[in-house]
Amino acid sequence: MEFDFVQNLATGFTAAATLKNLGFALIGCLLGTLIGVLPGIGPIPAIAMLLPITFGLDPLSSLVMLAGIYYGAQYGGSTTSILVNIPGEAGSIVTCIDGHEMAKQGRAGAALGVAALASFFAGCVGTVFIAAFGPPLAAIAQQFNSPDYFSLMVLGLVTAVILAHGSVIKAAGMVLVGLLLGLVGTDVNSGLTRYTFGVSDLWDGIDFLPLVIGLFGITEIIRNLEQRTLPRPQFNARMRELWPSKRDFQESWRAVLRGTGLGSVLGVLPGGGAVLAAFASYTLEKKVAKDPTRFGRGAIEGVAGPESANNAAAQTSFIPLLTLGLPSNAIMAIMMGAMIIQGIQPGAAVMTKRPDLFWGMVASMWIGNLMLLVINLPLIGIWVRLLSVPYRLLYPAILLFCVIGIYSTNTNIAQLVLCAVFAVFGYILLRFGCEPAPLVLGFILGPLMEENLRRSLVISRGDPMVFIERPISATLLATTLVVILALIVLPQFRRTRKEAFQE
Amino acid sequence: MLRIKSPQDLGAAVVFMAIGLVGVYFGRDLSFGTAARMGPGYFPIILSWIIVAIGIVVGLKALTIEGPRIEPVQLRPIVVIIAAILAFGFLINAVGLAITAVLLTILAAYARRDVKPIEAVLLGGGLAIFAIVVFVYGLSQPLPAWWGR
Amino acid sequence: MKSKSQWWLRSGGLALALVAGLGSVAGSAGAQEYPSQDIRLVCAFPAGSGADVLVRYFAEKLRPIVNRTVIVENKAGAGGNIATEYVARSKPDGHTIYVHAGTAVAANQSLFKKPPVDAAKAIRVAATINRQPFMLVVDAKSPYKTVADLTAAMKQKGDKATYATAAPNGRIMGEIYKNIAGLKAVEVVYKTAPDSLNELTSGKLDFGMHDPVFSLAQQREGRLRILAVSTGKRLDASPALPTMTEAGIAMDLTGWWAAMVPAGTPRPVIDKIHQWFVQMVSSDETKKFLNNFGGDPFINSPERAQEMFETAIKEWGDYVRMAKIEPMG
Numbered sequence: 010m011e012f013d014f015v016q017n018l019a020t021g022f023t024a025a026a027t028l029k030n031l032g033f034a035l036i037g038c039l040l041g042t043l044i045g046v047l048p049g050i051g052p053i054p055a056i057a058m059l060l061p062i063t064f065g066l067d068p069l070s071s072l073v074m075l076a077g078i079y080y081g082a083q084y085g086g087s088t089t090s091i092l093v094n095i096p097g098e099a100g101s102i103v104t105c106i107d108g109h110e111m112a113k114q115g116r117a118g119a120a121l122g123v124a125a126l127a128s129f130f131a132g133c134v135g136t137v138f139i140a141a142f143g144p145p146l147a148a149i150a151q152q153f154n155s156p157d158y159f160s161l162m163v164l165g166l167v168t169a170v171i172l173a174h175g176s177v178i179k180a181a182g183m184v185l186v187g188l189l190l191g192l193v194g195t196d197v198n199s200g201l202t203r204y205t206f207g208v209s210d211l212w213d214g215i216d217f218l219p220l221v222i223g224l225f226g227i228t229e230i231i232r233n234l235e236q237r238t239l240p241r242p243q244f245n246a247r248m249r250e251l252w253p254s255k256r257d258f259q260e261s262w263r264a265v266l267r268g269t270g271l272g273s274v275l276g277v278l279p280g281g282g283a284v285l286a287a288f289a290s291y292t293l294e295k296k297v298a299k300d301p302t303r304f305g306r307g308a309i310e311g312v313a314g315p316e317s318a319n320n321a322a323a324q325t326s327f328i329p330l331l332t333l334g335l336p337s338n339a340i341m342a343i344m345m346g347a348m349i350i351q352g353i354q355p356g357a358a359v360m361t362k363r364p365d366l367f368w369g370m371v372a373s374m375w376i377g378n379l380m381l382l383v384i385n386l387p388l389i390g391i392w393v394r395l396l397s398v399p400y401r402l403l404y405p406a407i408l409l410f411c412v413i414g415i416y417s418t419n420t421n422i423a424q425l426v427l428c429a430v431f432a433v434f435g436y437i438l439l440r441f442g443c444e445p446a447p448l449v450l451g452f453i454l455g456p457l458m459e460e461n462l463r464r465s466l467v468i469s470r471g472d473p474m475v476f477i478e479r480p481i482s483a484t485l486l487a488t489t490l491v492v493i494l495a496l497i498v499l500p501q502f503r504r505t506r507k508e509a510f511q512e
Numbered sequence: 513m514l515r516i517k518s519p520q521d522l523g524a525a526v527v528f529m530a531i532g533l534v535g536v537y538f539g540r541d542l543s544f545g546t547a548a549r550m551g552p553g554y555f556p557i558i559l560s561w562i563i564v565a566i567g568i569v570v571g572l573k574a575l576t577i578e579g580p581r582i583e584p585v586q587l588r589p590i591v592v593i594i595a596a597i598l599a600f601g602f603l604i605n606a607v608g609l610a611i612t613a614v615l616l617t618i619l620a621a622y623a624r625r626d627v628k629p630i631e632a633v634l635l636g637g638g639l640a641i642f643a644i645v646v647f648v649y650g651l652s653q654p655l656p657a658w659w660g661r
Numbered sequence: 662m663k664s665k666s667q668w669w670l671r672s673g674g675l676a677l678a679l680v681a682g683l684g685s686v687a688g689s690a691g692a693q694e695y696p697s698q699d700i701r702l703v704c705a706f707p708a709g710s711g712a713d714v715l716v717r718y719f720a721e722k723l724r725p726i727v728n729r730t731v732i733v734e735n736k737a738g739a740g741g742n743i744a745t746e747y748v749a750r751s752k753p754d755g756h757t758i759y760v761h762a763g764t765a766v767a768a769n770q771s772l773f774k775k776p777p778v779d780a781a782k783a784i785r786v787a788a789t790i791n792r793q794p795f796m797l798v799v800d801a802k803s804p805y806k807t808v809a810d811l812t813a814a815m816k817q818k819g820d821k822a823t824y825a826t827a828a829p830n831g832r833i834m835g836e837i838y839k840n841i842a843g844l845k846a847v848e849v850v851y852k853t854a855p856d857s858l859n860e861l862t863s864g865k866l867d868f869g870m871h872d873p874v875f876s877l878a879q880q881r882e883g884r885l886r887i888l889a890v891s892t893g894k895r896l897d898a899s900p901a902l903p904t905m906t907e908a909g910i911a912m913d914l915t916g917w918w919a920a921m922v923p924a925g926t927p928r929p930v931i932d933k934i935h936q937w938f939v940q941m942v943s944s945d946e947t948k949k950f951l952n953n954f955g956g957d958p959f960i961n962s963p964e965r966a967q968e969m970f971e972t973a974i975k976e977w978g979d980y981v982r983m984a985k986i987e988p989m990g
Contacts, residue, residue, distance in 0.1 A: 022588070044651070053708065054708050057708040057713060058651045058652075058653070058708075058713070059651075060717055061717055061720065061721045064718070064721045096895045101782060105904070115907075135967065136571055151858075151859055151862065152858050152859070152863075153604075153859055154859050154863055154865060155860065172785070176521070176567055176573075178566060178570055178573070179521070179524055179570060181566060182524070182528045182563060182566040182567070182570065184567065185559055185562055185563050186528070186531055187675070188559055189531070189556060189559050189560065191562075192555065192556050195989055196542075196551070196552040197850050197851075197852055199551065199552045199987060200848050200986065200987045200988070200989040201542060201552045201987070201989070202989065203539065203542060203552055203553075203556060203673075204535070204539070204556070206538070206607060209737070209739045209742065209743065209777070210738055210743065211518075212738060212740065212742075212989070213737060213739060213740070216707075224563075227593060228596070230593060231589045231590050231593055234589035234593070234623045234624060235586045235589050239624075242714075248556065263980070271611065279855065279856070297741045332937075333858075333882060333884075334878040334879065334882050335855045335858060336855065336877075339854075342714075343713075343714060345712030346715070347714065348711075349626035349714075349874075349954065350714065350718055350950060350953075351951060352950075354878060354881065354953065355878075356878055356881060356882045357882055379961040383546045401624060401628075401631075402631075402635055404592065404620065405616070405617040405620040405621060405632070405635060405636070405639065406635075406639055408593065408596065408597070408616065409613055409616055409617065409639055409643065410619050410643075412597055412600045412601075412616065413609075413643060413647060413653075413655065414645070415599075416601070416655065416656065417647065417653040418707070418708045418735060419654055419707065419708075419735050419736065419737055419738070420654050420655075420734055421736060421738065421743065422601040422602060422605075424601075425597055425600065426598065426601065429594045429598055432590075432593070432594060432597070433590070433594065436590055437523075437527065438527070439621060440520070440523065440579065440582050440583060440585065441520050441521075441523035441524040441582065442520040442521070442523075442524060442579075443527070444522050448639060448941070449568075455566055459555045460852065462550070463550045463555075464849055464851075466547060466548050466549075466550065467548070467549065467823075467847065467849055468849060468860065468865050470548060470821075470825055471546070471547060471548025471549070473547070551678075652730055652732045652733075653732070654701060654732045654733070654734035655734075
């Protein structure tokens, strides 16, 4: 029974790897990358924009192309994160931290290269995971009830605090502020609006895109403009500089393995799994590294780990969709819609009734990853050259694309006003030495946390023991406690003791 | 006399306390409920108080532990960039992408003192054409290319 | 040596003149025969959501029929009110078409304290698209095979019973059920139906009132069992499912999607839009597509559709009051 999956993969590849489908995968990947690379446009808007192109094709071809678009858009988003510090989606935020630093040091090629290779590796592993462990992983995911999700979010938030390289308490504050921002909008249970100040555009909450672009991208532009001389990364045209060095490989392969592991497991969990994976990977690398001070200054593990985690999670997030018919996040919802349009009802039935389609889909995901590598490695040279364009020409372009990106996904001027507000806020945070990354994780997890907490207590009729009685929840909370003690409290004690002794 | 040992931390403390207090104040109408049946105000208000508490702790830290100074604020870049974003937002529906793209580019160029106006106009024109071709014609995005759509 | 500002004025003027010239050429291209411009389908949900995919599908199908560019414009927010207001205020020339659940627009009149526009006066329905029920689902492992089974068990459980809802339709269906059957079950609201699946299958929830896409998919997967649908009559797409009315709980909660335009749109334009949508909805492909999304194709004349719309506004007002749903905002 176990090695059936090799046979299945073979079926899949025969169906998917036709010349026609390979062509579609290539086009999808290319289009996805080009759209995804535009600052301000992340994978979700990119896929939504390009979706109609796939309508006219037959089911397998359209899925192959869609997979190409998806991975292309994701990697395009990572490219923007590294090059201009603008994350295209939640998972790429972490890539910004060290990836952009590397770009500023002239190592953009290495960062992009490592990201591409790490993603490819993770993609391969992820595909095998789906083929071999799909159903059991899905079964585990099905065990998660509200209390378990709550505890997972608590653990996730703690990792966000750890990944900060500044003061722990300020990072904790940022996470909580993010949580509060996430609560802006209409409360699901009562229908009352919270913190909307009467602005009806806020009733559905603050959109992710304006927040992130304002906080990261625009603030970065303003910061650069304040320098006496505009930033000019050292540009070296030789191929050697465009490729990760041997040392880079040595430093990052372990991070890739760890990230892939984290991503494969966390990606199966609905809602925020991929984001958690990226953040958790970064935190893990930082704590495991011999010299943690390198993080935030261009540590290549800070790119390799999260990028593998991201891509592995992107793969395994298909598992709930393909095996259970359940979309685990917004992108999966689009995929599901696309499949339904093609007449495929995702779920276990597809596996048995149309194995060529199911396994073809799985194979197409791997092909998509391959195409990504094929297309992007040569493109790295172009992107790096793009960086050498004088900044005074670059930044208006970045600004324009950001603004267009935000406006086209939701043609409401409120979005741009929000973006401006967050740009100012981001500037203030910059001046006061607070990091935005933990805030964004809090923002994403906040509403989920509250929802699950409330729900757990309603279902248990107010009994808080439910968090400890359920095995999954108890394990997660225990892990959180251990992490807090080992990674926050203890080092703080040592640090304050050191400072006290130095006095 | 209290000496501010870490200006940045003090700034952060102020921000935290302000946000926390805003959270408490604007959440006061929301019903609290009980732990078993949390009202819409339960989570946010508790959260806001914790943020205020963090603000106080950071404030104390600012008065006792040395920290970096706040770098001086330059008004020009931030004001110009924000203005450019808002200008785009208010004008796009009225005059279309072509003009707003050019306008945004020219305005953004003035964020630096060493502006080269002709360069900005040419860049704006180029970007406008690119944007229109890619977004309006290529991707059918709901952006008006010209005015009076 | 000319001064910098003169240069600026010159080049700026040149650029603007160029742009103006191009613009007037583009803008003057036809202003008579409908459709004379691009058509916009307004979607009240964010790009990439399930409903957005639906709207994009129709945009694709409309393109070859009208031979013009059809754009999807997302105006998400305020539970659909932002899109409704936008459409109501747009030019009534038929180039802005609102594709959304007519019943949702109707319901919003009562679900919100201050609805943005008076829908009955500001919106006209040009064509209906599909008809969708909500469904009563239980864990496939549970012993309940009919609504009667469930009702009996829930009566026994009293206020220890719990059920899931994820949308206003579901909440209202739940309230009607509880009212008529005399139940005291506690409602747990979820953001989306899939979020409730784990708890439905782990026994923490006794039943759920959910949308057809989710319900049908999970029944097919063998995880949930659909006990009844909320429409008054059985669905063509799933004729085996009994209605709540048959089970003794009288209700006719049908959600229907429609193509809507601002009031004041000329009659010939409305008729044309109607024709397009009838053409699309009647095709086998769209029929299959709509069935896959859990509903039946639903074709009505513009008059009948408008009638249904205004009735819906009243009906949903009653429902919301009966379900004691607190108006939002």
